[in-house]
Amino acid sequence: MANLLIVSHGNLAKEMTATARMIMGDFEGVHVLGLQADDHIETFYEKIKKECEQASDGLLILTDLAGGSPFIQASRCYYDMFERKTIEVVTGTNLAIVIECISQRAYKNVHELKELALSVGAGSIKSFEINKEVK
Structure with missing residues (x-):
């Protein structure tokens, strides 16, 4: 099963994961790291590593x-x-990406999850418009 790490500024990663858990129910194997204002960047890198x-x-x-x-x-x-580990990085994460990647990680490898994240991310940004033809 592919592993998932969500990394963000502040508590965004933690809160997106908590919201996904509220929507989906409990899950395991998803890790989060949040860079806080007082964190040293090298220490943060070591946590990711x-x-x-x-x-x-x-x-x-x-x-x-x-x-x-x-x-x-x-x-x-x-x-x-990258020469010794299978790692992919996707940026611009939103809740739709998080939910889809969590729900599909048992069925897709890391490269497929990356493609899924890119597709879901692009497709999840919408503009609300009223269809004036429908009453």
Whole structure:
């Protein structure tokens, strides 16, 4: 089963996981790390690295913001380990991505989960409009 790590600024990863649990019910095997304002960046990297090293069936890392410190450290871990570990990194994570990746991680490998995350992310952004033709 693919491993999932959600990494964010502050408590966003923790809260998205808690919200997914509220919607889906209990699940295991999803880890979260939040970069707090007083965290040292190298210590945060070491936490991500530890998760990467412990992932036996590959790891999909979902991050909140492209170019942000959590994304940069996850990408650094990918770069440092991609030759010996199966790791993928996706940024721009939202709740739809989290829910789909959790629900499909038993059925898809890490590369397939990455593609799923990209597809769900692109498809989950919508604009509300009233259909004026329907009354």
